[in-house]
Amino acid sequence: MTRFETRIAGYGGQGVITLSKMIITASSLYEGLAGTQTEAYSAAARGGKCWAEVVIDLDKTVKVIDYPKALEPYDFLIILSEEAAADVKPNMIKKEPNTGYLIWDNSTIQKVRAAKKVDKSLGIPIQKMAVEKFGNIVYGNSILLGVFTILSGIFSEESALETIKKFVPSSTLDRNLESFELGKQEAIEFLNRLKEGNN
Amino acid sequence: MNIENGKRFLPEGRHLMMGNVAMAEGALSSGLKFFGGYPITPSTEVIEHLAVRLPQVGGICMQMEDELASINSVIGASLVGAKSMTATSGPGLSLMVETISMAANLEVPFVFCDVQRNGPGTGFVTEPHHNDIGLVRFSGNGEFQVIALAPMTCQELFDLTITAFNYAETYRCPVYILSDAYLGHLHEIVNVPPKEEIQKRVIDRELPTPDQFIKKFTYKDDITGELVIPKPPQMGTDYCPGMFLHQPHNYEGLPTPKPMQFMEAIMDKINKNKDKICITEQYKLDDANIVIIAYGLPVRSSYRAVDIARKENIKVGIFRLVTVWPFPDKRVKEVVKDARAVIVPELNYTGYVAEQVERVTKLDTPVIKIPKVCEFHHPDDILNIIREVAK
Incomplete structure (x- = not known):
């Protein structure tokens, strides 16, 4: 049993839930892995403190995830709001090779205090990039999916691209694919920095 | 339509x-x-x-x-x-x-x-x-x-x-x-x-057969003594029941002077078919001396708890109720008869099923409820109780 626990936290409207649905679609529907996705279901999803969780079992023989919520420590934690950042503690993230990533948006969050104590933490100005390069914050989702695809490595790039095609309106597909590439580049650079040991 | x-x-x-x-x-x-x-x-x-x-x-x-x-x-x-x-x-x-x-x-x-x-x-x-x-x-x-x-x-x-x-x-x-x-x-x-x-x-909705023209409701066959559940009558057809339906009725739908017979019919059609209705599942129960009985989401938490406990050599298993009502008393009784303890994690405070389990366990077998409200059990909630019982 090799569970991959992902949690995304932010505020409603940022695309927290959409991103989680993209992740489960890529890994469960296209990659064929067992998975569950849950989300904040209340007024939170429309402007409050919002979260979503995805659990994927990397073992292809597993048909059903037992406990459907994400268990701490997480393999992947994405933080998109100041409020969510305040809740992060260093022991919430796995300390194992090739997993245990903390990703946060440093254009909306000034500081994630726990980030210093997490080996693999990365601040990306996601909202800023999305607005400056593509003119709308919704492209942040595709940037993050690019980052997730490379860092997590739980599904192939083809699955991720299929997912983007399924989720975005066809008129914005090109820009979404561009932002996906941008996310991938960020992640690859980050991995290189990690290898050199100067993150 | x-x-x-x-x-x-x-x-x-x-x-x-x-x-x-x-x-x-x-x-x-x-x-x-x-x-x-x-x-x-x-x-x-x-x-x-x-x-x-x-x-x-x-x-x-x-x-x-x-x-x-x-x-x-x-x-x-x-x-x-x-x-x-x-x-x-x-x-x-x-x-x-x-x-x-x-x-x-x-x-x-x-x-x-x-x-x-x-x-x-x-x-x-x-x-x-x-x-x-x-x-x-x-x-x-x-x-x-x-x-x-x-x-x-x-x-x-x-x-x-x-x-x-x-x-x-x-x-x-x-x-x-x-x-x-x-x-x-x-x-x-x-x-x-x-x-x-x-x-x-799928069992489709079928019209009653001609021999069910009169016998529209559940009845006990006089000769075989078996309960017969006819196909449901359809209003707007020849089978439209009479006007006395709301009272205890006989198989024709007419008020019966024998309400006990009516009661037997609508209760026993479920009670006597429990074996067919009750769906249950077992997980690692064969050698278990601690039995978890659960239904719905807490079962998923229990799976995880049991997998971890088994690695610690604790003999624990799960008996899952897919059918909660009617309560499968006979099967539960069989499962708990040699158990050291029975754990019932339920996503409520009362323990509706735990009460039913208590009904069929021996007096000296403890039935431990794990009540939870608004949030279902974390595997650790169940694991901690398993460890405590296994001590």
């Missing part, structure tokens, strides 16, 4: 679905023709989805003015021969019980999806809480039996909804699907089998 088979079934294969949608699709596969409901959190997606899908297949989805109208429309539709269903949450169910009692008296088949939420009263509307387990069992005045199924995955929400419709057709009693706010909004893959396979499983 003819169901168009073309659009009734989803294409075979893997579909990523929300729990509530899986339940609605399961109902469509079973040949659902009428849905009457009043939206209520957390069951709203069921009516939302069916409002789109039912007209596609030639059925009717109606948003009624309130819960009373909803359940009455469902019973009415079923009386004229449509497979029908409603979906609601606890507060809706409590409004509907009067009609459910009448439906049980009339032996009208219908399926009831209860997407449970916190209570009493309004409660936390978005939180899961298995607090309708008791209400479901005694849902209405008078004595009657119900069937309640407790799925725990989206796949089961699909499959067990088909089973629920089959039970309703076979046993002519209210059949509940016990979902909850968490399960209803969980997204998982549902493997939809080929439509031929589903069609083979």
Whole structure:
């Protein structure tokens, strides 16, 4: 049993839930892995403190995830709001090779205090990039999916691209694919920095 | 009203679905023709989805003015021969019980999806809480039996909804699907089998045979002594029952001077068929001396807890109730007879099933409840109790 626990936290409207649905679609529907996705279901999803969780079992023989919520420590934690950042503690993230990533948006969050104590933490100005390069914050989702695809490595790039095609309106597909590439580049650079040991 | 088979079934294969949608699709596969409901959190997606899908297949989805109208429309539709269903949450169910009692008296088949939420009263509307387990069992005045199924995955929400419709057709009693706010909004893959396979499983609504012209309601055969459950009568046809239905009635639907016979019929049609109705599952029970008995989502937490405990050489296993009502007493009794302790994690404070388990365990076997409210058990909640018991 090799569970991959992902949690995304932010505020409603940022695309927290959409991103989680993209992740489960890529890994469960296209990659064929067992998975569950849950989300904040209340007024939170429309402007409050919002979260979503995805659990994927990397073992292809597993048909059903037992406990459907994400268990701490997480393999992947994405933080998109100041409020969510305040809740992060260093022991919430796995300390194992090739997993245990903390990703946060440093254009909306000034500081994630726990980030210093997490080996693999990365601040990306996601909202800023999305607005400056593509003119709308919704492209942040595709940037993050690019980052997730490379860092997590739980599904192939083809699955991720299929997912983007399924989720975005066809008129914005090109820009979404561009932002996906941008996310991938960020992640690859980050991995290189990690290898050199100067993150 | 003819169901168009073309659009009734989803294409075979893997579909990523929300729990509530899986339940609605399961109902469509079973040949659902009428849905009457009043939206209520957390069951709203069921009516939302069916409002789109039912007209596609030639059925009717109606948003009624309130819960009373909803359940009455469902019973009415079923009386004229449509497979029908409603979906609601606890507060809706409590409004509907009067009609459910009448439906049980009339032996009208219908399926009831209860997407449970916190209570009493309004409660936390978005939180899961298995607090309708008791209400479901005694849902209405008078004595009657119900069937309640407790799925725990989206796949089961699909499959067990088909089973629920089959039970309703076979046993002519209210059949509940016990979902909850968490399960209803969980997204998982549902493997939809080929439509031929589903069609083979589904029991269609059939007209009564000519020999059932008179015998419209459950009765005990004088010669064999067996209970016979005829096909449900259809209003607007020759089988339209008489006007005395609401009273204890004989097989013709006429008031009976022997209410005991009537009671035997509507109670025993479930009691005597328990073996067929009760679905149970076992997990690592063979050598277990600690037994976990659970239903719904806490089973999933228990799986994890048991897997970890087994690595610590604790002999623990799970007995899962897929059918919660009628309670499978005989099987539970067999499972707990040599147990050192029985653990019952339930997503409520009362422990409705724990009380039933206590009924069949020996006096010196401890039955340990793990109550939870608004949030189902973390595997550690169960694991800690297992370790404590194993000491």
